[in-house]
Amino acid sequence: MAKDLDGKTQGIGASSKRREDARFLMGRGKYTDDINVVGQTHCHFLRSDIAHGRIVTLDVEAARAAPGVVGVFTAADLEGVGGVPCGWQVTDRHGAPMKEPKHPILAEGKVRHVGDPVVAIIAETPEQARDAAELIALDIEELPAVIDMATAAQGPAVHDEAPDNLCFDWLFVAENAEAVDRAIAEAAHVTKLELVNNRVVANPMEPRAAIGEYDLSRDEYTLTTTSQNPHVIRLLMGAFVLSIPEHKLRVVAPDVGGGFGSKIYHYAEEAFVTWASARVGRPVKWTASRSEAFLSDAQGRDHVTTIELALDAENNFTAIRCHTLANLGAYLSTFAPCVPTWLHGTLLAGNYKTPLITTNVKAVFTNTVPVDAYRGAGRPEATYQLERVIDKAARERGVDPAALRRQNFIQPDQFPYQTPVAVQYDTGDYDATLTKALDLADAAGFAARRAESAARGKLRGFGIASYIEACGIAPSSLVGALGARAGLYEAATVRVNPTGSVSVFTGSHSHGQGHETTFAQVVAEMLGLDEGAVDIVHGDTARVPFGMGTYGSRSLAVGGSAIVKSVDKIVAKAKKIAAHLMEASEADIVFDNGQFTVAGTDRAVAWGDVCLAAYVPHKYPIESLEPGLEETSFYDPANFTYPAGAYVAEVEVDPETGVIQVLGFTAADDFGSVVNPMIVEGQVHGGLAQGLGQALMETATYNADGQLQAASYMDYAMPRAGDLPMFTVDHSCVTPCTHNPLGVKGCGEAGAIGSPPALVNAVIDALHGGGYPVAHIDMPLTPQAVWQAIQAVRPAAAAAE
Amino acid sequence: MSTVAMTVNGKTVSGDVEGRTLLVEFLREGLGLTGTHVGCDTSQCGACVVHVDGASVKACSVLALSCEGAEVRTIEGMANPDGSLGVIQAAFREHHGLQCGFCTPGMIMSAADLLAQNSDPTETEVRSWLEGNICRCTGYHNIVKSILAAAAEMRGASIAAE
Numbered sequence A: 001m002a003k004d005l006d007g008k009t010q011g012i013g014a015s016s017k018r019r020e021d022a023r024f025l026m027g028r029g030k031y032t033d034d035i036n037v038v039g040q041t042h043c044h045f046l047r048s049d050i051a052h053g054r055i056v057t058l059d060v061e062a063a064r065a066a067p068g069v070v071g072v073f074t075a076a077d078l079e080g081v082g083g084v085p086c087g088w089q090v091t092d093r094h095g096a097p098m099k100e101p102k103h104p105i106l107a108e109g110k111v112r113h114v115g116d117p118v119v120a121i122i123a124e125t126p127e128q129a130r131d132a133a134e135l136i137a138l139d140i141e142e143l144p145a146v147i148d149m150a151t152a153a154q155g156p157a158v159h160d161e162a163p164d165n166l167c168f169d170w171l172f173v174a175e176n177a178e179a180v181d182r183a184i185a186e187a188a189h190v191t192k193l194e195l196v197n198n199r200v201v202a203n204p205m206e207p208r209a210a211i212g213e214y215d216l217s218r219d220e221y222t223l224t225t226t227s228q229n230p231h232v233i234r235l236l237m238g239a240f241v242l243s244i245p246e247h248k249l250r251v252v253a254p255d256v257g258g259g260f261g262s263k264i265y266h267y268a269e270e271a272f273v274t275w276a277s278a279r280v281g282r283p284v285k286w287t288a289s290r291s292e293a294f295l296s297d298a299q300g301r302d303h304v305t306t307i308e309l310a311l312d313a314e315n316n317f318t319a320i321r322c323h324t325l326a327n328l329g330a331y332l333s334t335f336a337p338c339v340p341t342w343l344h345g346t347l348l349a350g351n352y353k354t355p356l357i358t359t360n361v362k363a364v365f366t367n368t369v370p371v372d373a374y375r376g377a378g379r380p381e382a383t384y385q386l387e388r389v390i391d392k393a394a395r396e397r398g399v400d401p402a403a404l405r406r407q408n409f410i411q412p413d414q415f416p417y418q419t420p421v422a423v424q425y426d427t428g429d430y431d432a433t434l435t436k437a438l439d440l441a442d443a444a445g446f447a448a449r450r451a452e453s454a455a456r457g458k459l460r461g462f463g464i465a466s467y468i469e470a471c472g473i474a475p476s477s478l479v480g481a482l483g484a485r486a487g488l489y490e491a492a493t494v495r496v497n498p499t500g501s502v503s504v505f506t507g508s509h510s511h512g513q514g515h516e517t518t519f520a521q522v523v524a525e526m527l528g529l530d531e532g533a534v535d536i537v538h539g540d541t542a543r544v545p546f547g548m549g550t551y552g553s554r555s556l557a558v559g560g561s562a563i564v565k566s567v568d569k570i571v572a573k574a575k576k577i578a579a580h581l582m583e584a585s586e587a588d589i590v591f592d593n594g595q596f597t598v599a600g601t602d603r604a605v606a607w608g609d610v611c612l613a614a615y616v617p618h619k620y621p622i623e624s625l626e627p628g629l630e631e632t633s634f635y636d637p638a639n640f641t642y643p644a645g646a647y648v649a650e651v652e653v654d655p656e657t658g659v660i661q662v663l664g665f666t667a668a669d670d671f672g673s674v675v676n677p678m679i680v681e682g683q684v685h686g687g688l689a690q691g692l693g694q695a696l697m698e699t700a701t702y703n704a705d706g707q708l709q710a711a712s713y714m715d716y717a718m719p720r721a722g723d724l725p726m727f728t729v730d731h732s733c734v735t736p737c738t739h740n741p742l743g744v745k746g747c748g749e750a751g752a753i754g755s756p757p758a759l760v761n762a763v764i765d766a767l768h769g770g771g772y773p774v775a776h777i778d779m780p781l782t783p784q785a786v787w788q789a790i791q792a793v794r795p796a797a798a799a800a801e
Numbered sequence B: 001m002s003t004v005a006m007t008v009n010g011k012t013v014s015g016d017v018e019g020r021t022l023l024v025e026f027l028r029e030g031l032g033l034t035g036t037h038v039g040c041d042t043s044q045c046g047a048c049v050v051h052v053d054g055a056s057v058k059a060c061s062v063l064a065l066s067c068e069g070a071e072v073r074t075i076e077g078m079a080n081p082d083g084s085l086g087v088i089q090a091a092f093r094e095h096h097g098l099q100c101g102f103c104t105p106g107m108i109m110s111a112a113d114l115l116a117q118n119s120d121p122t123e124t125e126v127r128s129w130l131e132g133n134i135c136r137c138t139g140y141h142n143i144v145k146s147i148l149a150a151a152a153e154m155r156g157a158s159i160a161a162e
Helices: A021-025 A126-133 A149-154 A174-186 A230-242 A268-280 A290-296 A379-397 A401-408 A430-440 A443-455 A476-481 A515-527 A555-581 A607-615 A677-696 A750-769 A783-800 B023-030 B087-094 B104-117 B123-132 B141-161
Strands: A041-047 A053-059 A069-073 A117-123 A137-142 A166-172 A189-197 A209-215 A220-225 A249-252 A284-287 A303-311 A317-329 A356-365 A459-468 A490-496 A502-506 A534-537 A589-592 A595-598 A604-606 A630-635 A644-653 A660-670 A727-730 B002-008 B011-017 B049-052 B055-058 B071-073
Touching: A021 B087, A021 B104, A041 A126, A041 A268, A041 A290, A053 A117, A069 A126, A069 A268, A117 A126, A117 A268, A149 A317, A149 A356, A166 A174, A174 A303, A174 A317, A174 A356, A189 A379, A209 A268, A220 A230, A220 A268, A230 A249, A230 A268, A268 A284, A303 A379, A317 A379, A379 A401, A379 A459, A379 A750, A401 A430, A401 A459, A430 A459, A430 A644, A430 A660, A430 A727, A443 A459, A443 A644, A459 A750, A490 A555, A502 A515, A502 A555, A515 A534, A515 A555, A555 A589, A555 A595, A555 A607, A555 A630, A595 A607, A604 A607, A644 A750, A660 A677, A660 A750, A677 A727, A677 A750, A677 B141, A750 A783, B011 B023, B023 B049, B049 B104, B055 B104, B087 B104, B087 B141, B104 B123, B104 B141, B123 B141
Parallel strands: A041 A284, A220 A249, A317 A356, A502 A534, A660 A727, B002 B071
Antiparallel strands: A041 A117, A053 A137, A069 A117, A166 A356, A189 A303, A209 A220, A209 A284, A303 A317, A459 A644, A490 A502, A490 A630, A589 A595, A595 A604, A644 A660, B002 B011, B049 B055, B049 B071
16 A cells, blocks of 8 residues: 655655556546547558578569559668668677677668568558568578577578577686686585576557658658657667768657556667658558567567586575576667676675676577567566576575575675676665565464465475666766666756746656656755646657656656756845845855845745746845756766565466466565655556566567467467466565665566566466475476476475375 | 447547547547547457446447447446546555556456446356456455455445445
């Protein structure tokens, strides 16, 4: 239950109801596909239905002549158009840059995954575009598809530039490798686990869409698109693909129906409709079908990992060594290279004081849809392997898994804590969240509940996982050194209007997170205003000065900090104006709750009077101060933020069918300070559902021919209401972030990070408790997978009886 | 092209449609009622749920021509006559039953049909009823809470009216 701090009804700490809800609840949202532009045409992409092959015949003449067709385009028509760029360069362990083959807008002679766009058809109606696509003669000479990462080096090259299909071979921390090897060789005990972090499809409910418009009279382009970061799209598409300067290109991301990472990236389709709008002289609109989304939205995870955890005789962790194969798919998506490397290797310390860690990541090209960041991105993969191997170690050593974690936790007095994997945690209390989670989940009563389940022939299990993540992405100089080709600050303009209301222009983008409400709470609190007097504007490069967008749980920690910085500047200027109005010294002005006073006197001017004076500067220090009250700030974070917590899953397994019921799920998170508890809890709920979806049912598997075998909601198991329990979530354990003004850490991804290992640990616990000594089951834990695992150990179980 | 006429949110409307035109296309493109969404192409997601003659249906699975003479209600017709949020809509706002808002119209329309049939559903019944509506943002927790709260509110109102 969302509890308001101190009974506040607005401002920081209040569960303010969301202002954006009214339009969504009345059907008045404005998503990209809801927008129709006068004169618009409709685009359809003919995509490859073959995973790997050479284009032998491509004849589009009949399509060009079809009813309603305005234009038909292939790669041959795109001369001078660049490929889709990659925003992060990883350096190989041998010092070479990663292999970075071109990602063409339309296939150039070769197709590399099912769904690769080959031809774009533009027609008067979507139906006519689809009908015309049927008339295209496309013959593809099929090549063997590269699907399995383990054998990818022996397959044909997906790209000529990477003959062994290896994009990079990364070792981190290279200097520690020998010491890690030695520590593992000398350890009292080593627990080893091989596991798969299954590939999933992000599946925001709104499919991607884009509208390109070209204004010949001004030589200006506008792209309306389903993006989490319109300024980033403007930069990537304008500078690298279409050579359109920023001042001639506007990118608008209106209401966007969820993203979860998949709408961060620049996609070929949005570049094409922008380019084509000038060629056909009319606006061009494209909306993905769900089937297209499965074949073209960047997918998530897909790591195959071996992890070894070394313990000394007292069960202290002494070293961790990991080897991971990371699937990149057929092309490098915008941030793909940083996910298995810097967002993954740097989190392998987890919540623990393990002194020595190395990880080797081999990133592989395959004939599958590109893989990039999905809710959590790298951090769920790190957390999953750590929390699974720790649970296995606890079982092998015969110790309580909670006690083993507590013994190895970084202690509160050790902060700031320099991990052996580059990052420095500023603050935390991991024992507190674990204790909180165990209490809320009634760990003490579990034995009785297990007995009750056993009486019904069911196996009850209790699983825990701790997690830490690096959010608030990110200090620009640091990520620049690590290969980022962008700065990762955030920008905000705060405009105080003449009558005292406030318009905030933020580079963060809300696609479900409720920024319009939360950011207004922050500004209202700082200025002593009613929340209703603050408007939040986002999602339009023509209105917002600059921005890097929303991902990596960065909006409040980075975007919110930029807003705070601008408000601080506003208050500083307003104090000067107030001092002039009251003929007092600026140093004596106190601003509190919307009122400027002269300290120690009863002289006061109200907020509105100062704002009016700024715009009607009759009595104003005009020689020393410009009129107006508007400030822009760029905030570049000093460090990542480190949300952390502990999760508990309680499950019941039917040993006859392998069916898992999730009976309860508890999350105790330390997000630092919280602005809107209701929204924070909602973010956790959603993250939990995605993590549990990955753990229980979701998987994007390809057959040997490279066909995605779950490419619709008929086949891909999305979690439904009946699959999930009510969640218990808590954010009362607070260690505020030490380096941003609000003390916030970010809450968007935690649920998806901590929940898969907690769930799998609970199922393994259930099976062991029932006499089935199953060491591990790879996600998703479908009834079939669980049943097969039970069958595999049944003889042993029977023999033991 | 054929002409189809129906009542949508109390107003008589008509338009020319192809035989293959779906009800959801007619509502969105023909009438500009873009509150009804399309989230999939296999009638799984439920973002397009509307009421046809009082029953919830997936508007992506119904031909516009088959709705000749029907009474259709969409999310745009769910507010109170004075424009304020209806009970179910208000409950979703109060209990944070939506985030990105894309599945929300379908959820509201589906919930309205449930509560018309069952004024006092259990949590399990609500979850079971929502089998045909996918949400990727909320984990369903607050959607279920919203619907249970709306049911209680509507029961309270009907008791008060008696």
